[in-house]
Amino acid sequence: MYRNACSHPTLTLIDRPGQFTLIDRPGAPHAGRRPRSGCGIILGVTPRSDVVGSLLRPAYLREARQGAREGRVAPEALRSAEDRAVREAIALQEAAGLDVITDGELRRSSWVITIPLREEAAARAPLAGFEFLPADPGWWSLWKEPDGRRAQVWTNPTRPFITKPIQVARDVVSDEYAFLRANARARTKFTIPSPSWHRIFWHRDYSRAAYPTPEDFLRAVARYLREQVVPKIVALGGDYIQMDAPNYAQWHVDRDNRAAFESWGHDMAAELVADAEIDNTVFDGVRGVTRGVHICRGNAPGGRWLANGGYESIAPQVFPRLTHYDRLLLEYDTPRAGDFGPLRHVRPEATVVLGLFTTKQGALEDAALVEARIREATRYVPLERLAVSPQCGFASGEAGNPLTPEQQEAKLRRVVEVARRVWPG
Secondary structure, eight states: OOOOOBBBTEEEEETTTTTEEEEEOSSSOOOOOOOOSSSTHHHHSSSOOOOOOOOOOOOHHHHHHHHHHHTOHHHHHHHHHHHHHHHHHHHHHHHHSSSSSSSSTTTSSSSSOEEEESGGGGGSSSEEEEEEEOOOOOGGGBBOTTTTTOOOOOOOOOEEEEEEEEEEOOOHIIIIIHHHHHOHHHHEEEEEEEEEEGGGHHHHTTTTTTTTSSSHHHHHHHHHHHIIIIIHHHHTOEEEEEOOOHHHHHHHTTTTHHHHHHHHTTOOOHHHHHHHEEEEHTTTOOOSSEEEEEOOOBBBBGBBOOOOOOGGGGGHHGGGGOTSSSSSEEEEEEEEOSSSSGGGGGOOTTTEEEEOSSSSSSOOOOOOHHHHHHHHHHSSSOOOGGGEESOOOOSSBTTOOOOOOOHHHHHHHHHHHHHHHHHHO
């Protein structure tokens, strides 16, 4: 069992699922003051203004990373550029007033960090045991343009597949999260792909020698996260960890996508249940940490998306099985996400973070309309168990989404504005 080990000389910590309360101890030195970042803890309330993860990468960082790929920029120089970008991301989010911040995932070429989607990123992967091997585009063929036309996003003849038992090749916590914790004043969050997402890296011909079934592989990833990632986050004083699991929506809620996976030999009903049960094991025995899962329908450069359909087809099977998760971050920025009805399946102990701000384009949401949608969701989940965020990151890949840094900042500030109006105090 893990417990957040941080402490403060004037404050007593009481932890509840998904929430922390700090009680001032009268008479203690500096009583009444809020700790600098303390343990990354919000005083007294569940975080209401959240972010999913990635932020737009500044031009100098993209240039440095491209230079590193071409051998023109030394690793030390790239690291310096990343440090600068993360400090700027921290300042941006803290100035906006967000209850929770990330490092913008700025040290990554993609949110898919554990095993890279493209061969050029292999050297940065925390896990080893995969190879790029010939294969059809598979799920890559399902991406759509903003208007719904089929997108051509994958032209490579190879894809990454697990071929050997996984090994840890890089300490992603020390490499990424330690810097964020050392430099942030606000509460911080670490994001990483869920075990279930890794199903795409198992191939019936390439992977069976290492893992006889895809579930065997997913359990190995879950064990890596539970034993190699979670305790290191906790040891650094981190108290919010988010699993990214877009696969639940991308592969299951869209009828055409689901049919495509079935044509490739997948038992979608069985896999949906297995994925939720395996994802739930990541936080076995973990307390004193907010445990989140993010589900969306695809977020690619140019505003591309992957799935169309509400949560009703997955909610009864997935939401009740995530018993070790306190916080569900759900995409709700377009009609493609459906209505709030499926939220009735969320466990009464869990908070739902409504992703009502779109990162796919720059137009700023009307605060009153967002507030009205939050009130609408209270038909299914009480207001005290709701929060608000963008529907996804602003740059799931290096290219980023079609909006400017100024528009990104305006959206973050509007998230905070709405949260403070809906949940004052």
